[in-house]
Amino acid sequence: MEIFLETERLLLRRFTEADVDALVELDGDPEVMRFLTGGKPTPREVVQDDILPAFLQYYARFAGYGFWAATLKATGEFLGWFHFRPHEGASLDEPELGYRLRRSAWGKGYATEGSRALIHNGFTELGVRRVVASTMAVNIASRRVMEKSGLRLVRIYHESWPYPIEGSEEGDVEYAVTREEWEQATLPHDRSTPH
Numbered sequence: 001m002e003i004f005l006e007t008e009r010l011l012l013r014r015f016t017e018a019d020v021d022a023l024v025e026l027d028g029d030p031e032v033m034r035f036l037t038g039g040k041p042t043p044r045e046v047v048q049d050d051i052l053p054a055f056l057q058y059y060a061r062f063a064g065y066g067f068w069a070a071t072l073k074a075t076g077e078f079l080g081w082f083h084f085r086p087h088e089g090a091s092l093d094e095p096e097l098g099y100r101l102r103r104s105a106w107g108k109g110y111a112t113e114g115s116r117a118l119i120h121n122g123f124t125e126l127g128v129r130r131v132v133a134s135t136m137a138v139n140i141a142s143r144r145v146m147e148k149s150g151l152r153l154v155r156i157y158h159e160s161w162p163y164p165i166e167g168s169e170e171g172d173v174e175y176a177v178t179r180e181e182w183e184q185a186t187l188p189h190d191r192s193t194p195h
């Protein structure tokens, strides 16, 4: 098992060909897919023939970027995934953060824990300049994770979307954090001795 990052409770590792069932199950929950496909599950053939192969090819193309399977350190349970990689056509030092976790794993701070570790690694090891993330305006949990991970709202935008759900008319939101902002918020500010 190739571990990419370790946090207090999580391991982020590379996907392998053995992860088809876990991904089919993850994308099979309409609640997980609500803001992604309007709740439609991803067919097994698509996971097997398109999604997983794309995840696997990523590791060869970019060191440090890609899709990472998240497991619980204590039990090895598959929780879902994170991605950290430049959006199609975007600059290499401006990766996009994303996450998708099984419903049983929600509400325990895992998405925030994994996101913070990826952001930290990006700024300290990968030469990242700015991290971006986007979601539907009505996806409050996802927005909260972005905020708790240090990203701030940049813009609201409207794109045509093939899976309209209640609230899609509110559009999408883009969040971001620059290296300077992250350093200011994370690193000790004033090391001068008080007098």
Ligand SMILES: CC(C)(COP(=O)(O)OP(=O)(O)OC[C@H]1O[C@@H](n2cnc3c(N)ncnc32)[C@H](O)[C@@H]1OP(=O)(O)O)[C@@H](O)C(=O)NCCC(=O)NCCS
Pocket: 031, 032, 033, 035, 036, 098, 099, 100, 101, 102, 105, 106, 107, 108, 109, 110, 111, 112, 113, 134, 135, 136, 139, 140, 141, 142, 144, 145
């Ligand atoms: C988005 C997602 C990854 C969040 O995972 P998570 O591990 O539950 O996130 P965290 O526990 O770190 O934080 C979630 C925060 O959202 C809040 N939240 C969740 N649902 C909420 C809701 N309906 N209204 C208000 N706040 C909500 C939680 O209270 C928590 O904030 P808090 O710590 O201030 O209380 C998870 O819900 C998920 O996988 N959703 C389906 C896939 C998805 O939509 N991915 C994002 C697409 S861009």
